[in-house]
Amino acid sequence: MLPIRRSLRSRGIEVDPGCPFCGIDEESSHHILMLCPAVQAAWFASSMSVRVAVSSLHDLMIAVLESDDDIMITQLQTWLYVLWEARNAAVFHAKPLDIGNLLQRVGALVGVPVSVQQPLGRPVAALPSVWKRPRQGATKINVDATMQEGGAAFFALVARNFRGEVLAATTSDLVPCLSPKLAETQALQWAMIMASELGFRTVCFETDCLQLYNGWKNLDHGVSYFSTVLANYRTLVWHFNSVSIYFVRRTGNKVADNLARHASSFPGSVWIEEVPPELVSLVLADVLASIPPIV
Known part of the structure; x- marks a missing residue:
């Protein structure tokens, strides 16, 4: 379980329950990784250009994993990791969320310059030359x-x-x-x-x-x-x-x-x-x- 503030308070640890990004809503795993307005802006600015509107983080992860799309799976894993890094920087070092820095960090982890923004570095020449089916439900x-x-x-x-x-x-x-x-x-x-x-x-x-x-x-x-x-x-x-x-x-x-x-x-x-x-x-x-x- 992630050591988010809601979990810490449930264990009797006195901490500020507010989200370290927006400071308005209580910090939960769903909020800090998906629902916070600043985080939603980050998801949309990502190379996936996704607006997230699902009932839970679990639903999103299941949908992506079931898509059997290696690019989407890698993108999801990387963004969740980088968002958690940003959360810890906000909690322990009072650093505000910077979407530009997030993009740079994701680019460094997956080896894609931000200025290119191809899906996880897959060059155009390597893209399939035939039509591919979308994931189920899309x-x-x-x-x-x-x-x-x-x-x-x-x-x-x-x-x-x-x-x-x-x-x-x-x-x-x-x-x-x-x-x-x-x-x-x-x-x-x-x-x-x-x-x-x-x-x-x-x-x-x-x-x-x-x-x-x-x-x-x-x-x-x-x-x-x-x-x-x-x-x-x-x-x-x-x-x-x-x-x-x-x-x-x-x-x-x-x-x-x-x-x-x-x-x-x-x-x-x-x-x-x-x-x-x-x-x-x-x-x-x-x-x-x-x-x-x-x-």
Whole structure:
């Protein structure tokens, strides 16, 4: 059992029961590692970009361990360790919680420069070239945009569950866009809004735009118009219980890419539990390629 202040008081030890970070609520393991507002901000600033909203720390750990995702498991373990370090520094040395220092510490432990913010140092070239299923209980939403002549673009998303089954697919109307990079950025905002309206609450967004992914992960380091636009989208994550954003190679984003490129044939459309007939073979190929190996 962690020597948190609630536990110490239950043993008759006189200590200040308040959280050493916020100083408002009583310190419990759930509060100090998850519920404290400062800690929630740290989780969201992490390379997972996760908003935590589960009933207990135990539930979070079980969900991540059952995902069988080595990256997520390592991220969770490292962040819990670093948060406990920060808690002890606050208790014994009166050091306030500094999210920037936390990011640096996590980066040092896992060997990833903070300025890169790739998921635990896995280089882009090593990422799978096929679509991967999300963990059970989560919805993976692949997003893409296609520029048209005259400075406009179509957006598309495809939402699938851990079995590879299509939950929904949608296309946007023609949207004015200044550049391909901003088109991908606007597509992410649109996808977040659509995902919320479709009722998805535990989501993983995937984009094949590396500039968008790096921009999202490094918002604190950017002052451009692009970073300002992305920062405004951060407010949308509160529509979800848990949200993460990852980069995927285009070969792993084929269904959304094709849907975006053909969106001019059916703009502003929504398909529930299906995709247009011409994309069925691509969905099936993703399902077959993502079948877990038999050990």
